[in-house]
């Protein structure tokens with residue numbers, strides 16, 4: 001599952017390869033949009049909105065190729081004629097310019113919208129941690145609007161703030177010393193958590209190694225994926241459970257039961 005920083009980087013690379021270029025090939029391999037062909041059109045730009053990618057084609061009244069990586073998706077950019085590093089049958093979108101090809105593999109979804117439909121498609125998202133509209137006050141307001149919701153779910157809900165995936169939700173709970181089931185209203189320093197989310201995504205957005213520990217070479221994460229190695233801070237066995245709800249699909253949740261005690265939960 002992608003995090004906002006991965007999508008931000010993909011947008012930046014796609015923008016560098018496509019913006020201002022005229023498409024010499026456009027092959028969309030999604031049944032509903034298979035007849036869409038933007039060959040001859042110019043790509044205006046490519047932007048990330050939370051974990052969504054918007055490839056804008058034509059002028060301001062043009063079209064947007066809206067995609068989401070979901071679990072397995074990724075975009076590759078190849079020099080013209082270079083061999084793909086993934087099997088062709090997994091390609092969902094192929095955009096070629098005179099000198100490069102951008103190929104989206106196994107995209108979680110792909111739609112083509114009129115540009116005017118962007119707001120409807122992604123307007124529900126909360127403030128984008130890596131976007132030009134980042135607004136920590138608004139993110140806090142949205143998070144706090146459901147005070148009883150577990151923080152481990154509220155952070156993943158893209159309507160609150162956009163860009164946090166499963167890795168950051170686990171790591172942010174750890175860094176706040178908060179059990180993931182702690183109700184939002186009982187998280188000790190929610191503003192600090194929001195500030196930290198921004199700081200971590202900013203720090204990681206331009207690099208290929210994602211670290212929340214400040215260590216890029218060794219142990220990059222405190223609890224995520226450490227169910228067999230223990231908490232990086234105290235060595236306690238990391239708990240691995242599934243956490244989601246009716247609105248968010250179940251995802252692997254990692255936390256340290258010692259560093260993130262369920263104090264208020266246990267008292268109930």
Ligand SMILES: [Zn+2]
Pocket residue numbers: 231232233234235236256257258259260
């Ligand atoms: Zn610990």
